[in-house]
Amino acid sequence: MSYTRSMRHGEYKMPGGKLVVVDLDLRDGQIAAVQVSGDFFLEPDSALADIDCALLGAPHSASVEELAMRVSPALSAPVQTFGISAEAVAIAVRRAIDGGNST
Amino acid sequence: MTRTNWREHEWQLIHDVPQAPALHMALDEVLVEEVSAGRRPPTLRIWEWAGPAVVIGRFQSLRNEVDAANAAAHGIEVVRRISGGGAMFIEPGNTITYSVYAPLSLVEGLSFEQSYAQMDAWVIAALLELGIMAWYQPLNDITSHIGKIAGAAQARRGNAVLHHVTMAYDIDAQKMLQVLRIGREKLADKGTQSAAKRVDPLRSQTGLPREAIIAHMIDTFRQRHGLRDDHLREDELARASTLAASKFANASWTAELP
Numbered sequence: 213m214s215y216t217r218s219m220r221h222g223e224y225k226m227p228g229g230k231l232v233v234v235d236l237d238l239r240d241g242q243i244a245a246v247q248v249s250g251d252f253f254l255e256p257d258s259a260l261a262d263i264d265c266a267l268l269g270a271p272h273s274a275s276v277e278e279l280a281m282r283v284s285p286a287l288s289a290p291v292q293t294f295g296i297s298a299e300a301v302a303i304a305v306r307r308a309i310d311g312g313n314s315t
Numbered sequence: 316m317t318r319t320n321w322r323e324h325e326w327q328l329i330h331d332v333p334q335a336p337a338l339h340m341a342l343d344e345v346l347v348e349e350v351s352a353g354r355r356p357p358t359l360r361i362w363e364w365a366g367p368a369v370v371i372g373r374f375q376s377l378r379n380e381v382d383a384a385n386a387a388a389h390g391i392e393v394v395r396r397i398s399g400g401g402a403m404f405i406e407p408g409n410t411i412t413y414s415v416y417a418p419l420s421l422v423e424g425l426s427f428e429q430s431y432a433q434m435d436a437w438v439i440a441a442l443l444e445l446g447i448m449a450w451y452q453p454l455n456d457i458t459s460h461i462g463k464i465a466g467a468a469q470a471r472r473g474n475a476v477l478h479h480v481t482m483a484y485d486i487d488a489q490k491m492l493q494v495l496r497i498g499r500e501k502l503a504d505k506g507t508q509s510a511a512k513r514v515d516p517l518r519s520q521t522g523l524p525r526e527a528i529i530a531h532m533i534d535t536f537r538q539r540h541g542l543r544d545d546h547l548r549e550d551e552l553a554r555a556s557t558l559a560a561s562k563f564a565n566a567s568w569t570a571e572l573p
Contacts, residue, residue: 230401230454233379249376249572253399253427255471257373294399294427295454 219245222308230295234304236267243270248304252296254287262286263301272309276302318423327545328533330361333407336368336392341558343414343470343477344397345551350416351473357421358545359536361529362412364405367391369494370481372400372468376572385493395569396479400455400468403481404491411517411529414479422476428453431467434478438465441535445521445528457482462515483516484525 219235226232230252237245246267254260263286270282279302287298334342339362349355369391371380380402381393391404405412415434422430432451439457442449442464452458457465457480465482517528536542547555562568 228453230399233376235376235379247376247572249374249379251372251399251401252374253469254374257397257399257470260374292427 219247220308222304222306222311224300224304224307226295226297226300229297229300232296232300232304234301234308236305236308238272238309241272243267243272243305246305248301250296253294254296255292259286259291259293262291267301267305270305276306278302279305316420316423318425319418319420321421321540324357324418324421324540326536326540326542327356327358328361328536328542329358329545329547330529330533331363331547333363333365335365335559336370336394336405337559337563338555339364339412340370340394340396340563341555342547342551343479344472344558345555346414346416347470347472347475347477349551350418351475353474355416355548355551357418358414358416359533359542360414360416361533362414364407364410364412366407368403368405369393370403370405371395371569372402373397373470374399374572375402377570378573380496382494382496389490389494391494393569394563395571396468398468398470398477398479400466402495403466404486404495405481406487406490408525409483409485409487409516411482411484411525411532412480413532414477417476417478419471419474419476427469430476431455431469431478434469434476435467435480437536437539438480438482438532440539441532444535445523445531447517447520459515459520461520464515464517464520484528485516485518 219237222234224232230250232250235247236243246264248263263283266282266286270279280298283298283301287293346358350357369381369386386393425433439449447459449457449459449464455467456463465480467480470477
């Protein structure tokens with residue numbers, strides 16, 4: 213993925229879970245580049261790329277519920293998660309879009 | 316698969332000379348694969364560090380976690396490990412780090428949360444014998460009422476699980492804050508204002524030398540689970556050395572999440 217200095221940044225600490233960090237870029241009202249990161253656990257680790265892929269193309273107006281629905285298949289069985297959920301990713305994405313200052 | 320107990324396995328101990336951070340990362344990958352393939356019995360490895368390091372988790376952003384300029388100025392090697400979890404600041408002599416390479420059968424049927432507590436039950440017991448009332452703080456911390464003592468992380472490979480833990484023995488909190496970026500979101504959740512206050516090291520809690528704590532931990536493991544002294548095989552070390560150079564000392568891995 214491309215990762216530029218103009219990215220917006222959002223963070224969300226899931227209650228009872230871990231920190232989810234999102235850096236993303238909007239173009240034409242859509243998520244054009246995104247990197248989800250954090251101190252959570254995923255098995256297998258290739259699931260992370262699937263989360264990023266699921267978010268690409270999401271409209272900037274998407275609600276937390278809509279974003280969570282996009283992400284959910286990437287975090288469903290057989291993927292195992294510890295300290296991260298589709299909702300937590302969605303909230304971090306929303307925070308990046310809403311408040312995320314360009315860094 | 317039926318869950319096995321610790322005593323059903325022939326546990327081996329590896330406690331080698333100080334090794335470079337990238338080699339430690341590679342040894343974890345090689346040894347969990349060896350146990351998965353059945354070429355090595357389940358093993359406890361105690362780490363000795365040859366140099367200072369920042370170890371970031373598999374899914375962490377390098378730039379978000381590490382102040383690269385300050386790390387370089389202090390001569391600190393930055394590496395990414397194969398397990399998730401958070402960044403660790405390491406200086407030789409200041410931490411006690413160990414890995415348990417176990418067959419998956421040992422944690423069969425357990426939730427992740429239960430498996431973390433199960434893999435470190437011997438450490439909680441060892442700390443208790445040293446006078447520290449420690450407990451497992453889900454998801455992946457060992458703590459006492461004074462503060463956090465250790466952080467654990469797991470990664471699964473084939474038929475084996477890697478469970479590794481870094482415990483704070485002593486800490487240069489000022490230097491840690493120069494090299495780790497610890498976000499406000501995380502500090503707010505922990506209910507503390509200072510990142511330095513989140514960790515309370517074993518030295519102040521026990522008054523014991525680091526070597527004495529390690530020796531006691533090894534004794535505790537040996538008594539509870541059985542443990543035979545072992546060493547790295549030549550082929551294991553050779554594979555890990557190659558992997559350290561090609562992967563763990565390479566920016567394409569360390570900066571995979573920039």
